[in-house]
Amino acid sequence: MTAAPRTTAAQAAPVRAFPASRGSMRMTSPGEPGGGGSGSEVRPALQDTTVARSARVHDWLLGGVENYAPDRAAGAALVEVVPGARQLAHSGRAFLRRAVGLLAGEAGIGQFLDLGCGLPVLDGNVHEVSQAACPGTRVVYVDVDPVVLAHAFTTLDDNADTLIVGGDIRHPGAIREAIGGFFDWDRPVAVLMANVLDCLPADGADDPDGPAGVVRDWAAVLPSGSPVVIQQMVCADAGVRETVTAVMTGATGGRWGRMATPGDLGRYAAPLHIGPPGLGDVTRWRPDSPAAPGPLCPSGAAAWGVVGRAPGAGSPPGTVGDGGLRSGRGP
Numbered sequence: 600m601t602a603a604p605r606t607t608a609a610q611a612a613p614v615r616a617f618p619a620s621r622g623s624m625r626m627t628s629p630g631e632p633g634g635g636g637s638g639s640e641v642r643p644a645l646q647d648t649t650v651a652r653s654a655r656v657h658d659w660l661l662g663g664v665e666n667y668a669p670d671r672a673a674g675a676a677l678v679e680v681v682p683g684a685r686q687l688a689h690s691g692r693a694f695l696r697r698a699v700g701l702l703a704g705e706a707g708i709g710q711f712l713d714l715g716c717g718l719p720v721l722d723g724n725v726h727e728v729s730q731a732a733c734p735g736t737r738v739v740y741v742d743v744d745p746v747v748l749a750h751a752f753t754t755l756d757d758n759a760d761t762l763i764v765g766g767d768i769r770h771p772g773a774i775r776e777a778i779g780g781f782f783d784w785d786r787p788v789a790v791l792m793a794n795v796l797d798c799l800p801a802d803g804a805d806d807p808d809g810p811a812g813v814v815r816d817w818a819a820v821l822p823s824g825s826p827v828v829i830q831q832m833v834c835a836d837a838g839v840r841e842t843v844t845a846v847m848t849g850a851t852g853g854r855w856g857r858m859a860t861p862g863d864l865g866r867y868a869a870p871l872h873i874g875p876p877g878l879g880d881v882t883r884w885r886p887d888s889p890a891a892p893g894p895l896c897p898s899g900a901a902a903w904g905v906v907g908r909a910p911g912a913g914s915p916p917g918t919v920g921d922g923g924l925r926s927g928r929g930p
C-alpha cells in the first residue's frame with residue numbers, strides 16, 4: 600500500500616530510527632535536540648526538569664521514579680480533579696498489556712508500533728509482553744520527547760527485535776519511512792495509541808493534526824487488517840474536562856491537548872473496523888477475571904479503549920465479529 604502523508608509545515612520535522620541493539624544505531628535526520636548519530640548522544644541530562652512532561656506525569660501516576668517536582672505537582676493537581684486518576688492509569692496499562700499479549704499470542708501479530716510510547720514501565724513494556732507471548736516479535740517505539748528516547752535506548756540495549764524512532768506521530772509517512780525494512784509492510788502491524796492522542800494540541804473535528812485526522816492518516820498507511828489500539832482517559836463532565844485540560848496544558852507549557860469525551864473517542868475510531876466488545880471502559884475488554892470491576896471515579900472520568908482494525912485502501916469501516924483479534928502472522 601502506498602503511504603499518503605499529509606503535507607504540513609511540520610512535515611519537515613526530523614524523524615530518526617535507532618535499532619536498540621548496541622552498535623547498529625542509525626538515524627534518518629540529524630540535529631534534533633537530544634538526538635544524534637549514536638546512543639551516547641541521546642542523554643537524559645538534556646531534559647528540562649522545570650516544566651512537567653506528559654511522559655513523566657504518567658510515570659508518576661503509575662508509581663514510577665522518573666519524574667521531578669513539576670511532574671509530581673501536575674500529577675497531584677490532576678488527582679485533585681480526578682481522584683481515581685492513578686487507578687485509571689493502571690487500568691489503561693493493564694488493558695494495553697492484555698491487548699498486546701492477545702494480539703501477539705492469540706492473533707499472531709508479529710509487529711507492534713507503539714506511538715507516544717512514554718517512559719519504560721515496571722510491569723510489562725510492549726516488547727516484554729509481546730516477545731513473551733511470541734519470541735521474535737518486532738516492536739518499534741516512537742516518541743517525540745528526547746528524554747523518552749534516551750530511556751528507551753537504555754532499557755532496550757540488547758534487544759535486536761526492537762527499534763526506537765524519534766518523531767512526531769502526526770507524520771505517519773515519515774515514521775513509516777524511518778522504520779523501513781524493519782517491518783514487513785505486507786503483513787499487519789499492530790499500532791498502539793495509548794494516552795497520546797490527548798497530547799495533540801489541535802482538536803478541531805476536521806483538523807488534520809488533531810486526533811481524528813491522525814488516526815485516519817495512520818489507518819491509511821497501515822497494511823489492511825492491522826490492529827489499532829486506542830486508549831485514554833475520557834469524561835462526559837465538561838467542567839472536569841476543562842479543569843484537567845487547563846491543569847495539564849499549564850503544567851506542560853502548552854505541550855498538551857485536551858481531555859476528550861467518550862464521543863470524541865468514537866469519532867477518532869471511526870475509520871476502523873470495530874469488533875466486540877467495542878469502544879468502552881477498558882476493564883471490560885477481555886478482562887483477566889470475569890469479576891474485574893471498573894474503577895470507581897467520583898469525577899465521572901474513566902479509562903476508555905478500543906481495539907479496531909485498519910480497513911486498508913478502498914475498504915469502508917464497519918463492524919467485524921472477531922473482537923479485534925484474528926490471525927495475522929501468516930505462514
Ligand SMILES: C[S@@+](CC[C@H](N)C(=O)[O-])C[C@H]1O[C@@H](n2cnc3c(N)ncnc32)[C@H](O)[C@@H]1O
Binds near residue numbers: 653741743768793795
Ligand atoms: C502520557 S505518555 C503515554 C505513554 C504510554 N503510551 C502509556 O500509555 O503508558 C504520552 C507520550 O506521548 C508522547 N507524545 C506526545 N505527543 C506526541 C507526538 N505528537 N508524537 C510523538 N509522541 C508524542 C509524549 O512525549 C509522551 O511520552
